Amino acid sequence: MTTLASTIRNGVDTQQMFGTLDAIGAQPELGAFTFRATNQWLNGAHNRSTIKGFFGAGGEDTTRTEAFLLDAGEPAVLLGTDTGPNPAEYLLHALAACLTTTLVYSASARKVRLTEVSSTFEGDMDVRGCLGIDDAFRNGFTQIRATFHIKGDAPAEKLRAIVENAQKRSAVYDMVRNGVPISIEAVAE
Amino acid sequence: MTTLASTIRNGVDTQQMFGTLDAIGAQPELGAFTFRATNQWLNGAHNRSTIKGFFGAGGEDTTRTEAFLLDAGEPAVLLGTDTGPNPAEYLLHALAACLTTTLVYSASARKVRLTEVSSTFEGDMDVRGCLGIDDAFRNGFTQIRATFHIKGDAPAEKLRAIVENAQKRSAVYDMVRNGVPISIEAVAE
Numbered sequence: 001m002t003t004l005a006s007t008i009r010n011g012v013d014t015q016q017m018f019g020t021l022d023a024i025g026a027q028p029e030l031g032a033f034t035f036r037a038t039n040q041w042l043n044g045a046h047n048r049s050t051i052k053g054f055f056g057a058g059g060e061d062t063t064r065t066e067a068f069l070l071d072a073g074e075p076a077v078l079l080g081t082d083t084g085p086n087p088a089e090y091l092l093h094a095l096a097a098c099l100t101t102t103l104v105y106s107a108s109a110r111k112v113r114l115t116e117v118s119s120t121f122e123g124d125m126d127v128r129g130c131l132g133i134d135d136a137f138r139n140g141f142t143q144i145r146a147t148f149h150i151k152g153d154a155p156a157e158k159l160r161a162i163v164e165n166a167q168k169r170s171a172v173y174d175m176v177r178n179g180v181p182i183s184i185e186a187v188a189e
Numbered sequence: 190m191t192t193l194a195s196t197i198r199n200g201v202d203t204q205q206m207f208g209t210l211d212a213i214g215a216q217p218e219l220g221a222f223t224f225r226a227t228n229q230w231l232n233g234a235h236n237r238s239t240i241k242g243f244f245g246a247g248g249e250d251t252t253r254t255e256a257f258l259l260d261a262g263e264p265a266v267l268l269g270t271d272t273g274p275n276p277a278e279y280l281l282h283a284l285a286a287c288l289t290t291t292l293v294y295s296a297s298a299r300k301v302r303l304t305e306v307s308s309t310f311e312g313d314m315d316v317r318g319c320l321g322i323d324d325a326f327r328n329g330f331t332q333i334r335a336t337f338h339i340k341g342d343a344p345a346e347k348l349r350a351i352v353e354n355a356q357k358r359s360a361v362y363d364m365v366r367n368g369v370p371i372s373i374e375a376v377a378e
Contacts, residue, residue: 010232010233011232011233011234011235012233012234012268013268016268017268020266020268020320021320021321021322024316024317024320024322025322028317028323031315031316031317031320031322031326032313032315033313033314033315033316034311034312034313034314035275035277035278035281035311035312035314035330036278036281036309036310036311036312037274037278037281037282037285037309037310037311038285038307038308038309038310039282039285039286039289039307039308039309039310040306040307041289041293041303041305041306041307043199043200044199044200044201044293045200045201045290045293045294046200047285047286047289047290047293047306049281049282049285049286051274051278051281051282054264054278056266056267056316057266061264061266063264063265063266063271064264064271068273068274068278070259070274070279070282070286072282072283072286072289072290074290075243075250075252075253076252077209077245077246077250077252078245079201079202079205079206079209079294080290082252082253084257085226085240085257085259086224086286086290087283087284087286087287087290087359087360087361088224088283088287088360088361088364089224089225089226089240089243089257090259090279090282090283090286090361091280091283091361091364091365092224092225092226092238092240093226093228093238093240093259093261093279094261094276094277094279094280094283095276095371096226096227096228096236096238097228097236097238097259097261097275097276097279098276098277099373100228100230100236100261101234101236101261101263101269101275101276102319104230104233104234104236105234105268114230116230117229117230117236118227118228118229118230119227119228120225120226120227120228121225121226121227121228122223122224122225122226123223123224123225123369124221124222124223125222125223125224125360126220126221126222127213127220127222127245128213128217128220129360129363130291130358130359130360130363131209131210131213131220131358132210132358133210133213133214133220134217137220138363138367139357139358139359139360139362139363139364140360140361140362140363140364140367140369141224141360141364141369142369142370143369143370143371143372144369144370144371144372145371145372145373145374146371146372146373146374147373147374147375147376148373148374148375148376149376149378150375150376150377150378151377151378156377156378157377159375159377160375160377163373163375163377164375167373168328169319169320169321169328170276170319170328171276171277171314171318171319171328171329171330172276172277172279172280172329173328173329173371174318174319174327174328174329175277175280175328175329175330175365176280176364176365176368176369176371177368177369177370177371178327178329178368179365179366179367179368180312180329180330180331180332180333180365180366181331181332181333181366182284182332182333182334182335182362182365182366183332183333183334183335184288184334184335184336184337184352184356185334185335185336185337186336186337186339186348186349186352186353187336187337187338187339188339188340188345188346188348188349188352189338189339189340189345
């Protein structure tokens, strides 16, 4: 129990974490991952993604026995029937979740025990862009703002540094902040 | 019934759609939207976003009676317990969902009846970036690839043009392709 207590911090097995870092450091090809989502249009603004398989750590993952299903929608004011969060809201969730997990992993590596991490994210858009009414407006958010509340057994300055560091390591923060090349093929039948 | 049949196309009420476009064109302040997500860390890589309220069309939305809850996680190989899709997978879903809805709205406006829209998205990352093993790698995806399959009552060329047009109008495509300014505040207690 003593060993267990010292290894698991914030629900993260730090022994496994350092083992993973060492393994990838020694065999860099283990670091290559490909994630996937398959989406099916259902009706109107209602569509559903299926997420299950991914490639990583040298092979195709076989540990997930069931797929995750995610339903998207739009509220009535944006011509949907509210069958799920809308895509822009999903993007805010992806960003919040990634920064939070990065932050928790970072705190665990630094031997900080967290008692609370919560955050609010908001993004502003003028839909005159994406609705094609006025090209002066971009389609997406012009700005995203977030506030994190973090508590743990470290000085406030160190806790704020952990939030700061998460921005330097978060995969989704990097993508939403800096953009990603996207190539799309269309097969029409 | 005749009126109804001619107004609703692909599950989208095109009369409402053109009415919305006219209303925002006449009163541009109706176009300002702010979307939100509130995230709570639960344990390890498990965190949950709550999505309900948003500002738009001149006021705070009151039509959503219940919140959407989204659980994020990581698979074991990335130190989680698979409590949900991981944040990068959520980003792929957000992108797929937004392009799909944009495409369906665009087809509806162009009087094209769709019978199928499905897509697969994948993104590549070397986790040596986000794990802090090697700064030569970015944290996020280096590349996202997608394939759309689209069927409907229009020539293949027109269907492919609809997929093309969706990229010019999708909010999430714009954000993931081009990036968004993000400001983050940390409150440590």
